[in-house]
Amino acid sequence: MNRRFFHGLLIAAMAMTAFVQAPAIAAESKEQAALALVKNIGDEAVKTLADTSLSEKQKQEHFEKFLDNSFDMPRIGRFVLGQYWRDASSEQQTEFLKVFRDFMVASYSEKIGSYSGENLEIKDATSLNDKESLVHSVITRPNGPPIKLDWRVRDTGNGEKIVDVIIEGISMAQTHRSEFASVISQPGMGVDGLINKLKEQIKTASN
Numbered sequence: 001m002n003r004r005f006f007h008g009l010l011i012a013a014m015a016m017t018a019f020v021q022a023p024a025i026a027a028e029s030k031e032q033a034a035l036a037l038v039k040n041i042g043d044e045a046v047k048t049l050a051d052t053s054l055s056e057k058q059k060q061e062h063f064e065k066f067l068d069n070s071f072d073m074p075r076i077g078r079f080v081l082g083q084y085w086r087d088a089s090s091e092q093q094t095e096f097l098k099v100f101r102d103f104m105v106a107s108y109s110e111k112i113g114s115y116s117g118e119n120l121e122i123k124d125a126t127s128l129n130d131k132e133s134l135v136h137s138v139i140t141r142p143n144g145p146p147i148k149l150d151w152r153v154r155d156t157g158n159g160e161k162i163v164d165v166i167i168e169g170i171s172m173a174q175t176h177r178s179e180f181a182s183v184i185s186q187p188g189m190g191v192d193g194l195i196n197k198l199k200e201q202i203k204t205a206s207n
Contacts, residue, residue: 030133030160031126032125033155034125034151034153034160038135038153042120063108070162073101073104074097075154079163079173079177080100081093081191082177084191087191096194103202106202106206116142117141118140119140120137120149121140122136123135133152133153134150137149137150137151148167148168149167150167
């Protein structure tokens with residue numbers, strides 16, 4: 001799957017789930033809690049995306065809140081920086097986490113308008129370890145084949161958070177990790193070079 005197509009699918013997935021925070025739910029298992037999180041997000045997202053009374057700006061604002069509240073962005077940020085996280089100074093780590101979060105907002109919130117009648121169909125959840133579950137789902141589309149979409153959900157001790165989205169077997173987090181490593185390893189780049197490149201992309205997306 002090429003990068004452009006993957007990003008297109010990711011945008012559709014993020015748009016599908018950008019508008020609701022799941023409430024705290026008493027569940028018998030972490031798998032049930034993970035299922036409840038993703039199901040509630042999907043159900044409410046479809047309703048909100050179809051709401052023509054909301055402007056695109058309002059939907060983008062919802063997306064930003066969704067990202068902050070439903071994704072464990074610090075954990076994802078540390079993962080995508082990979083081995084370079086340990087080598088980075090504390091100042092670089094702090095700056096990267098902020099810029100990475102802003103990069104995610106800028107990259108995907110502007111594409112919210114790409115929603116065109118998709119629905120999220122939740123299948124089941126499996127345990128990955130004592131902290132994480134994988135929720136299996138499918139995006140059904142009126143004008144295309146279904147898209148397999150898995151959600152890696154972690155029990156943080158303070159509620160469930162999404163730590164990865166896996167589309168047709170391709171991990172969002174791993175994709176960013178590989179792309180960022182490629183940038184950092186270029187001569188004269190390093191972590192500071194990656195941060196500056198992300199800032200440029202944020203600026204471009206905002207224009």
